[in-house]
Amino acid sequence: MPVMNIIEAINNALHIAFETDDRVIAFGEDVGFFGGVFRATVGLQEKYGVERCFDTPISELGIMGFAMGCAQMGLKPIPEIQFADYIFPGYDQIVNEIAKGRYRTGNQWSNGMVIRTPYGGGIHGGHYHSQSIEAQFLHTPGLKVVIPSDPYEAKGLLLSCIRADDPILFMEPKRIYRASKAEVPLEDYMIPLGKAKIAKEGNDLTLIGYGAQHHQNMTAAAEAEKMGISVEVIDLRTLNPLDIETITASVKKTGRCVVAHEAPITGGFGGELTALIQQRCFLHLEAPINRCCGFDTPYSNAHEKRYLPDSPRVLISILETMKY
Amino acid sequence: MRSTERMAMKFETISYLDLEGNLPxxxxxxxxxxxxxxxYKIMQLTRRIDERMITLQRQGVVNFVIGSRGEEGCSVASAMALKPDDLLYFQYREQGAILWRGLSAEEYSHHMLLNEKDPSKGRQMSNHYGSKKHSAMTVSSTLATQIPQAAGAAYAMKIQKKDMVSLCYFAEGAASEGDFHxxxxFAAVYKCPVIFFCRNNxxxxxxPRKFQYAGDGIAPRGVAYGMQTFRVDGNDIFAVYDITKKAREICMRGEGPVLIEAMTYRVGPHSTADDPTRYRKDEEVCDWDPKCPVLRLKLHLIKKGLWNDEKDKAFKDAMHxxxxxxxxxARNTPKPSLETMFQDVYADIPWNLQEQYEFLQALEKEKN
Incomplete structure (x- = not known):
């Protein structure tokens, strides 16, 4: 089985999607001839033609509105927003139009599409190449949000997203685009949406994360293990729909929980997870649910190492939670 | 060179039908x-439905109405020039086009009263019609968002090699939004078969228009984006029909999108939530009475011997x-069921929506 990084796995998934469904098209800034600034769409234009994979003018709202029209005519668009930080000119089209399309037309039309966008910090990108924007989109009925954590996950989840009937925001952890490597089957496979992955089993505490953060969580769990703390690590994979069953079963078993994400703590998805777990697992909890997240500041380039909830900080959160 | 000379792009308005109903x-x-x-009949039907809905809004039967008085020529004549499958993207003042496509007064009323026969299941405001069987995309309140969507739909038609165009309505105010640009x-870059139809009302x-733009209206922008552009008298159905038909031919020849700026006037209020006496004079509105698109067509039909007062009365009595x-x-049709509130958010109903629906059902049971 070949070893791939996340970019290669995404590129492989896109080639399979193009090969197996001629309704699939991909476009965005620098996506066509050049194959994307991160090289995710390499070879698609060459193999499937300029009509199916093409460059767009620099206008995120244009990309999103155009994608919606394509979807309404029965195509399966995979628009790319070059960096998640630049998605906001398209916010109205995504939130008011794409996400609500099925609902407000009474299911006469729908907007099945996959909006691919690299997100997250750790690449010295400053504020405008580092943000984690998932919370802004999780507050949007009608839009699913999927965040893979490694190459195997990225390929299987992306193929599921492309074959789903709903609009999906697929956020790619760009910090580990190339650093994360895994064996990835060349054949077509899908990982179902709405199923979290227990990446490591444990009995003392449940640690929940997604995307690049998941790797920090795994490192912190390994460190905790050395200290005699058995941590169960959950990689959410899909934030909406959320696998509430896996989460509650784990927390009922461990009685303790830490939620970690890069995005600012206030109003972040960690707050939602905390509320859901608290409501469902209250009588099983031994300690308050802890959040280990980004600070409520804009993203600081000079201090990004301190901004990110890296594994030492996650470990501190684990130890705090174990004190109760 | 003075700056005003550099800005000298001027578009003539194409018009054929005069105010007495004569063609050249x-x-x-x-x-x-x-x-x-x-x-003529569909324009009169459009006007009548608008009037009745406005009355029903005053009586509390309908929540909200956007009338199209004075602009029926734009919507009906542009739809006439298209094929029935061509996909219409509305702003919200184009009910004449969907009625031209064959949506019945009854279907329209079901939507306006937001009952269970409304295709949108009562989820939006009134006047947000849409019908897939009439190839007419459901209205959304957000202005101009339909413009890049219509471009994308036309791109799909092009690569699917369909004998089809999209036509996108909007007005001069919406043309200030980024979505317009x-x-x-996008449409011009990919030569999409889309007709952008601006009602400059x-x-x-x-x-007023002087606070929307400083140039010569909307038309010059089409030229700047690299597409064929026309300005027509929006109250002359012959001009609107002729130019929209030409635009469709241009699209189908693969020459790319077309912008049409139709010059017209919003005779009524913006909506039932608006009072235009606060910002414009009655005399200004009265100036547009003789330019009325319905009146001009009626005069033409009478001159051609196709119509008379007797026929008009008989038609109106039956139509009313x-x-x-x-x-x-529509008044006797029930509201959509509670269940519909939770449907169609996604293709399938996720656990959280199912839980919330059950919660609401339990509350309803307690009430009863």
Whole structure:
């Protein structure tokens, strides 16, 4: 089985999607001839033609509105927003139009599409190449949000997203685009949406994360293990729909929980997870649910190492939670 | 060179039908007598439904109405020039087009009263019609978002090699949104078969045109984006029909999108939530009375011997009865079920929506 990084796995998934469904098209800034600034769409234009994979003018709202029209005519668009930080000119089209399309037309039309966008910090990108924007989109009925954590996950989840009937925001952890490597089957496979992955089993505490953060969580769990703390690590994979069953079963078993994400703590998805777990697992909890997240500041380039909830900080959160 | 000279791009307005209902001698068109009579009837139907809905809003039966008085020529004549499958993207003041497509007064009323027969299941405001079987995309309140969508739909039609165009309505106020610029640019770059139809109706709610743009209207922007552009008298159905038909031919020849700026006037208020006496004079509105698109077509039909007062009265009596029966039917149709509130958010209902629906059902049971 070949070893791939996340970019290669995404590129492989896109080639399979193009090969197996001629309704699939991909476009965005620098996506066509050049194959994307991160090289995710390499070879698609060459193999499937300029009509199916093409460059767009620099206008995120244009990309999103155009994608919606394509979807309404029965195509399966995979628009790319070059960096998640630049998605906001398209916010109205995504939130008011794409996400609500099925609902407000009474299911006469729908907007099945996959909006691919690299997100997250750790690449010295400053504020405008580092943000984690998932919370802004999780507050949007009608839009699913999927965040893979490694190459195997990225390929299987992306193929599921492309074959789903709903609009999906697929956020790619760009910090580990190339650093994360895994064996990835060349054949077509899908990982179902709405199923979290227990990446490591444990009995003392449940640690929940997604995307690049998941790797920090795994490192912190390994460190905790050395200290005699058995941590169960959950990689959410899909934030909406959320696998509430896996989460509650784990927390009922461990009685303790830490939620970690890069995005600012206030109003972040960690707050939602905390509320859901608290409501469902209250009588099983031994300690308050802890959040280990980004600070409520804009993203600081000079201090990004301190901004990110890296594994030492996650470990501190684990130890705090174990004190109760 | 003075700056005003550099900005000298001026668009002439194409107009054929004069205020007395005459066409220029030698003017040829391919509209049959039956089609012209139907155009007149649909414009009158549109006007009547608008009037009745406004009354029903005052009576508390309908929440909200956007009338199209004075602009029926734009919507009906542009739809006449298209094929029935061509996909319409509305702003919200184009009910004439969907009625031209064959949506009945009864279907329209079901939507306006937001009952269980409304295709949108009562989820949006009234006047947000849409019908897939009439190839007419559901209205959304957000202005101009339909413009890049229409471009994308047309791109799909092009690569699917369909004999199809999309036509996108909007008005001069919406053309200030970024979506307008992105939509026209994308359409021109990929030569999408889309007709951008701007109703320049002088007002965006209360804001007059002088606060929307400083140039010569919307038309020059089409040229700047690299597409064929026309300005027509929007109250002349012959001009609107002729230019929209030409635009469709341009699209189908693969020459790319077309912008049409139709000059018209919003005779009524923006909506039932608006009071135009606060920002414009009655005399200004009265100036547009003789330019009325319905009146001009009627005069033309009379001159051609196709219409007379007797026929007009008989038609209106029957049409008014049809509209009353339609409203009655809509009033007697129940609201959509509670279940519909939770459906169609996604293709399938996720656990959280299922839980919330069950919670609401339990509350309802307690009430009863």
């Amino acid at each position: 001698s030698g003017f040829k068109h391919d509209l049959s007598d039956e089609t012209l009579i139907r155009a 992105a939509g026209l640019n 002088h007002y965006a709610i209360s804001t 009865q049809e509209v009353e029966a339609a409203i009655e039917s």
